[in-house]
Amino acid sequence: MVHEAIEAKLSDYFEPAHLEVINESYMHNVPEGSESHFKVIIVSEKFAGQRLIGRHRQVNQVLADELANHIHALSIHTYTIDEWNKQNQVAPDSPMCLGGSK
Template sequence: MNRKDRLQDCLNTALTPMHLEVTDESHRHNVPAGAESHFKVLAVSEAFAGETLIKRHRRVNALVRDELAAGLHALSIHAWTPQEWFDKGGGAAPASPECLGGSKQSG
Protein backbone atom coordinates (compact mmCIF):
# COMPACT_ATOMS: atom_id res chain seq x y z
CA MET A 1 0.00 0.00 0.00
CA ASN A 2 1.42 3.40 -0.92
CA ARG A 3 1.50 6.48 1.32
CA LYS A 4 -1.52 8.10 -0.34
CA ASP A 5 -3.64 5.01 0.35
CA ARG A 6 -2.42 4.84 3.97
CA LEU A 7 -3.26 8.52 4.51
CA GLN A 8 -6.72 8.05 3.00
CA ASP A 9 -7.42 4.97 5.12
CA CYS A 10 -6.29 6.68 8.31
CA LEU A 11 -8.27 9.87 7.72
CA ASN A 12 -11.40 8.04 6.55
CA THR A 13 -11.38 5.85 9.65
CA ALA A 14 -10.77 8.65 12.14
CA LEU A 15 -12.79 11.52 10.65
CA THR A 16 -15.60 9.82 8.70
CA PRO A 17 -15.42 12.65 6.17
CA MET A 18 -18.23 13.47 3.77
CA HIS A 19 -15.46 14.38 1.31
CA LEU A 20 -11.75 13.57 1.30
CA GLU A 21 -9.03 14.42 -1.21
CA VAL A 22 -5.44 13.29 -0.69
CA THR A 23 -3.12 14.57 -3.40
CA ASP A 24 0.51 13.56 -3.84
CA GLU A 25 2.31 16.76 -4.83
CA SER A 26 5.82 15.33 -4.52
CA HIS A 27 6.42 15.67 -8.27
CA ARG A 28 6.20 19.47 -7.84
CA HIS A 29 9.21 19.47 -5.51
CA ASN A 30 12.93 18.77 -5.73
CA VAL A 31 12.73 15.16 -4.58
CA PRO A 32 13.51 11.84 -6.26
CA ALA A 33 10.79 10.27 -8.38
CA GLY A 34 8.42 8.21 -6.24
CA ALA A 35 9.42 10.02 -3.03
CA GLU A 36 5.85 10.34 -1.69
CA SER A 37 7.04 13.22 0.50
CA HIS A 38 4.65 16.14 -0.14
CA PHE A 39 0.86 15.80 0.15
CA LYS A 40 -2.21 18.01 0.24
CA VAL A 41 -5.32 16.98 2.18
CA LEU A 42 -8.84 18.33 1.93
CA ALA A 43 -10.96 16.73 4.62
CA VAL A 44 -14.59 17.77 5.03
CA SER A 45 -15.99 16.42 8.27
CA GLU A 46 -18.41 17.24 11.06
CA ALA A 47 -15.55 16.22 13.37
CA PHE A 48 -14.09 19.72 12.85
CA ALA A 49 -17.23 21.55 14.05
CA GLY A 50 -16.43 23.96 16.86
CA GLU A 51 -12.66 23.51 16.51
CA THR A 52 -10.22 26.28 15.75
CA LEU A 53 -8.03 26.01 12.67
CA ILE A 54 -4.95 25.14 14.74
CA LYS A 55 -6.86 22.41 16.60
CA ARG A 56 -7.99 20.91 13.29
CA HIS A 57 -4.43 20.90 11.98
CA ARG A 58 -3.13 19.36 15.19
CA ARG A 59 -5.79 16.66 14.95
CA VAL A 60 -4.82 15.75 11.38
CA ASN A 61 -1.10 15.86 12.18
CA ALA A 62 -1.66 13.57 15.17
CA LEU A 63 -3.57 11.12 12.98
CA VAL A 64 -0.74 10.89 10.45
CA ARG A 65 2.17 11.06 12.92
CA ASP A 66 3.47 7.64 11.85
CA GLU A 67 3.72 8.83 8.24
CA LEU A 68 5.45 12.03 9.37
CA ALA A 69 7.96 9.93 11.30
CA ALA A 70 8.47 7.69 8.24
CA GLY A 71 9.43 10.40 5.73
CA LEU A 72 6.32 12.45 5.00
CA HIS A 73 8.00 15.83 4.70
CA ALA A 74 5.15 18.26 4.01
CA LEU A 75 1.40 18.15 4.49
CA SER A 76 -0.88 20.94 3.33
CA ILE A 77 -4.10 20.65 5.33
CA HIS A 78 -7.53 22.02 4.46
CA ALA A 79 -9.81 20.81 7.27
CA TRP A 80 -13.35 22.08 6.77
CA THR A 81 -16.78 21.41 8.17
CA PRO A 82 -19.46 20.53 5.59
CA GLN A 83 -20.94 24.03 5.92
CA GLU A 84 -17.55 25.64 5.26
CA TRP A 85 -17.10 23.41 2.23
CA PHE A 86 -20.53 24.37 0.86
CA ASP A 87 -19.79 28.05 1.58
CA LYS A 88 -16.59 27.71 -0.50
CA GLY A 89 -18.56 26.24 -3.39
CA GLY A 90 -18.07 22.56 -2.57
CA GLY A 91 -15.10 22.29 -4.89
CA ALA A 92 -11.53 21.14 -4.64
CA ALA A 93 -8.88 22.33 -2.22
CA PRO A 94 -7.10 25.58 -3.07
CA ALA A 95 -4.17 25.28 -5.46
CA SER A 96 -0.77 24.89 -3.86
CA PRO A 97 1.93 27.48 -4.57
CA GLU A 98 4.89 26.58 -6.75
CA CYS A 99 7.89 25.02 -5.02
CA LEU A 100 10.77 27.45 -4.53
CA GLY A 101 13.21 25.03 -2.99
CA GLY A 102 16.22 23.18 -4.33
CA SER A 103 16.80 23.16 -8.06
CA LYS A 104 13.29 24.46 -8.75
CA GLN A 105 14.21 27.86 -7.32
CA SER A 106 14.34 30.53 -10.00
CA GLY A 107 17.17 32.90 -10.65
Protein backbone atom coordinates in the same frame (compact mmCIF):
# COMPACT_ATOMS: atom_id res chain seq x y z
CA MET B 1 1.72 3.18 -0.38
CA VAL B 2 2.06 6.29 1.80
CA HIS B 3 -0.88 7.81 -0.07
CA GLU B 4 -3.08 4.82 0.76
CA ALA B 5 -2.06 4.86 4.44
CA ILE B 6 -2.91 8.55 4.74
CA GLU B 7 -6.27 8.04 3.08
CA ALA B 8 -7.17 5.04 5.23
CA LYS B 9 -6.22 6.67 8.53
CA LEU B 10 -8.03 9.93 7.78
CA SER B 11 -11.13 8.07 6.56
CA ASP B 12 -11.26 5.88 9.64
CA TYR B 13 -10.80 8.72 12.11
CA PHE B 14 -12.76 11.59 10.56
CA GLU B 15 -15.50 9.70 8.68
CA PRO B 16 -15.35 12.50 6.08
CA ALA B 17 -18.12 13.63 3.77
CA HIS B 18 -15.28 14.45 1.36
CA LEU B 19 -11.61 13.50 1.40
CA GLU B 20 -8.85 14.19 -1.10
CA VAL B 21 -5.27 13.07 -0.59
CA ILE B 22 -3.11 14.59 -3.31
CA ASN B 23 0.51 13.64 -3.84
CA GLU B 24 2.20 16.94 -4.72
CA SER B 25 5.74 15.55 -4.67
CA TYR B 26 6.08 16.17 -8.42
CA MET B 27 6.03 19.91 -7.63
CA HIS B 28 9.25 19.58 -5.62
CA ASN B 29 12.88 18.63 -6.13
CA VAL B 30 12.50 14.94 -5.29
CA PRO B 31 13.02 11.73 -7.28
CA GLU B 32 10.23 10.75 -9.67
CA GLY B 33 7.60 8.60 -7.97
CA SER B 34 8.25 10.06 -4.52
CA GLU B 35 5.56 10.20 -1.87
CA SER B 36 6.88 12.96 0.37
CA HIS B 37 4.70 16.05 -0.18
CA PHE B 38 0.94 15.82 0.25
CA LYS B 39 -2.13 18.01 0.31
CA VAL B 40 -5.18 16.78 2.20
CA ILE B 41 -8.68 18.21 1.96
CA ILE B 42 -11.00 16.87 4.66
CA VAL B 43 -14.66 17.72 5.08
CA SER B 44 -16.00 16.36 8.37
CA GLU B 45 -18.51 17.35 10.98
CA LYS B 46 -15.87 16.38 13.58
CA PHE B 47 -14.40 19.85 12.89
CA ALA B 48 -17.56 21.66 14.03
CA GLY B 49 -16.82 24.18 16.76
CA GLN B 50 -13.04 23.72 16.49
CA ARG B 51 -10.47 26.37 15.67
CA LEU B 52 -8.13 25.80 12.75
CA ILE B 53 -5.15 24.97 14.98
CA GLY B 54 -7.14 22.25 16.76
CA ARG B 55 -8.21 20.74 13.45
CA HIS B 56 -4.63 20.66 12.20
CA ARG B 57 -3.42 19.13 15.46
CA GLN B 58 -5.95 16.33 15.08
CA VAL B 59 -4.78 15.59 11.54
CA ASN B 60 -1.14 15.67 12.65
CA GLN B 61 -1.92 13.29 15.51
CA VAL B 62 -3.70 10.83 13.22
CA LEU B 63 -0.76 10.94 10.79
CA ALA B 64 2.00 11.04 13.44
CA ASP B 65 3.81 7.96 12.11
CA GLU B 66 3.70 9.13 8.49
CA LEU B 67 4.90 12.61 9.47
CA ALA B 68 7.78 11.17 11.49
CA ASN B 69 8.89 8.66 8.88
CA HIS B 70 7.62 9.40 5.37
CA ILE B 71 6.09 12.83 4.83
CA HIS B 72 8.31 15.86 4.32
CA ALA B 73 5.47 18.36 3.84
CA LEU B 74 1.73 18.28 4.45
CA SER B 75 -0.73 20.95 3.37
CA ILE B 76 -3.94 20.61 5.41
CA HIS B 77 -7.34 22.03 4.46
CA THR B 78 -10.14 21.22 6.92
CA TYR B 79 -13.80 22.12 6.60
CA THR B 80 -17.21 21.34 8.01
CA ILE B 81 -19.85 20.55 5.38
CA ASP B 82 -21.23 24.11 5.60
CA GLU B 83 -17.76 25.65 5.27
CA TRP B 84 -16.99 23.40 2.29
CA ASN B 85 -20.19 24.43 0.56
CA LYS B 86 -19.41 28.12 1.22
CA GLN B 87 -16.00 27.51 -0.43
CA ASN B 88 -17.91 26.18 -3.48
CA GLN B 89 -16.31 22.81 -2.71
CA VAL B 90 -12.86 24.04 -3.75
CA ALA B 91 -9.66 24.28 -1.72
CA PRO B 92 -6.86 26.69 -2.60
CA ASP B 93 -4.13 25.56 -5.00
CA SER B 94 -0.70 24.87 -3.60
CA PRO B 95 2.16 27.04 -4.82
CA MET B 96 4.97 25.51 -6.84
CA CYS B 97 8.16 24.78 -4.92
CA LEU B 98 10.79 27.52 -5.07
CA GLY B 99 13.55 25.59 -3.33
CA GLY B 100 16.12 23.15 -4.57
CA SER B 101 16.87 23.21 -8.27
CA LYS B 102 13.35 24.14 -9.41
